[in-house]
Amino acid sequence: MGIFSASFYNYQNPMRTPPKAAELGMTFPEVLVAILLMAIFSGSVFELNAVCLRYIDSSKESVAALQSVHDRAEVLRNLSFTDLTTAATVQSILATAANSSDFCKKATESVTIGAYPTANGTTQFTRTPDGTVTLNSTATDLGTTLVEVDVLTSWNMLGGRARSEQTSTIISNGTKK
Amino acid sequence: MKLASSQKSSGFTLSELLVTLSLSSVILGVAIICGISLQKSFNATDNFLATHIQQVRIIDYLNRDVKRGLIVTTSVNLQSVTMTLPSYLIQTGDTEALANPSLVGTPRTPTISYTSSGWQVNYGASTTSVVYSINGSSIVRIENGVVTTIASSTDQLVPITTDVDLANTEYASTSVTFMPIFNLAGNTADRTGTTLYATAYLRNKRRG
Numbered sequence: 001m002g003i004f005s006a007s008f009y010n011y012q013n014p015m016r017t018p019p020k021a022a023e024l025g026m027t028f029p030e031v032l033v034a035i036l037l038m039a040i041f042s043g044s045v046f047e048l049n050a051v052c053l054r055y056i057d058s059s060k061e062s063v064a065a066l067q068s069v070h071d072r073a074e075v076l077r078n079l080s081f082t083d084l085t086t087a088a089t090v091q092s093i094l095a096t097a098a099n100s101s102d103f104c105k106k107a108t109e110s111v112t113i114g115a116y117p118t119a120n121g122t123t124q125f126t127r128t129p130d131g132t133v134t135l136n137s138t139a140t141d142l143g144t145t146l147v148e149v150d151v152l153t154s155w156n157m158l159g160g161r162a163r164s165e166q167t168s169t170i171i172s173n174g175t176k177k
Numbered sequence: 178m179k180l181a182s183s184q185k186s187s188g189f190t191l192s193e194l195l196v197t198l199s200l201s202s203v204i205l206g207v208a209i210i211c212g213i214s215l216q217k218s219f220n221a222t223d224n225f226l227a228t229h230i231q232q233v234r235i236i237d238y239l240n241r242d243v244k245r246g247l248i249v250t251t252s253v254n255l256q257s258v259t260m261t262l263p264s265y266l267i268q269t270g271d272t273e274a275l276a277n278p279s280l281v282g283t284p285r286t287p288t289i290s291y292t293s294s295g296w297q298v299n300y301g302a303s304t305t306s307v308v309y310s311i312n313g314s315s316i317v318r319i320e321n322g323v324v325t326t327i328a329s330s331t332d333q334l335v336p337i338t339t340d341v342d343l344a345n346t347e348y349a350s351t352s353v354t355f356m357p358i359f360n361l362a363g364n365t366a367d368r369t370g371t372t373l374y375a376t377a378y379l380r381n382k383r384r385g
Binding site (some may be wrong): 074 | 215221222224226229346372376377378
């Protein structure tokens with residue numbers, strides 16, 4: 001049979017001397033399995049680390065969103081009732097971001113004002129991340145005593161998941177100081 | 178026909194053992210390093226979120242007092258805030274308490290008066306002083322000399338408050354930062370990435 005065939009398993013003669021250990025390399029499937037196991041292990045480590053980072057990012061965004069809607073509500077609440085019920089004034093105020101955070105530079109804000117407790121149409125504004133404010137609708141009548149102000153901020157998380165945060169407040173006419 | 182030699186008689190060569198040991202050591206070392214790194218990552222995440230919550234607590238405390246305040250002033254370095262609050266509750270020694278001691282601790286009935294700048298709500302002449310400042314690694318609130326630690330962290334929490342006077346009101350813009358465990362030699366950018374912003378307006382008419 002010669003030296004050449006000695007390195008192969010002989011199916012016709014299974015009693016033949018098996019190759020020595022030193023001659024045994026790793027087979028291709030063995031290498032693939034080893035690489036696969038290492039890849040799974042490495043992938044798990046990286047993924048766990050990425051989950052930690054995403055968790056922090058998500059938490060930071062949630063808190064920043066909460067502060068953003070609170071800050072916007074604070075500004076609107078401090079307006080005189082006349083200014084609050086004048087669309088042009090509110091539109092002008094919304095041009096400025098709720099606060100200086102990076103979050104406000106990527107979130108879309110929506111403010112809805114309606115008479116309370118019974119709305120007669122609502123005045124709604126949308127502020128895009130670039131600071132453009134659009135008047136979407138105008139209330140038929142906002143009344144002269146109470147309005148409900150809804151502030152909604154929405155954004156996309158890393159990975160594209162849509163998220164939002166909202167707050168509502170009732171603001172009255174009259175002296176607040 | 179000769180039988181195949183027994184596997185038992187064919188052991189590993191020294192070089193095979195050395196290579197195996199080397200590879201095993203490398204793999205074990207990598208696994209240990211990965212484990213330690215993951216543990217550090219988890220600790221850093223846990224620490225970051227814990228400090229993040231402390232930021233929220235500082236903002237909550239500060240904004241609550243700003244909203245109740247009559248006057249808000251900040252120090253030159255913006256890290257200390259002093260507020261004057263009305264005494265919303267009747268205290269021992271107040272006129273109402275002298276007339277009726279059982280009123281101590283109950284809410285004071287406000288009065289409304291007209292001033293040159295419009296109507297204002299009054300809660301009596303006595304006021305309460307509240308100061309927020311940094312004391313070591315803690316943020317403390319001092320109300321009439323009573324110290325309360327509202328946040329404590331080794332992550333160098335720093336609140337910066339700016340007060341802005343308006344016609345008859347005032348607002349305080351606060352940003353709180355800290356230095357996370359994983360940072361690049363304490364670069365400013367590491368701190369900037371942790372900033373939490375908040376704004377609060379006085380509910381009372383500004384008196385100062």
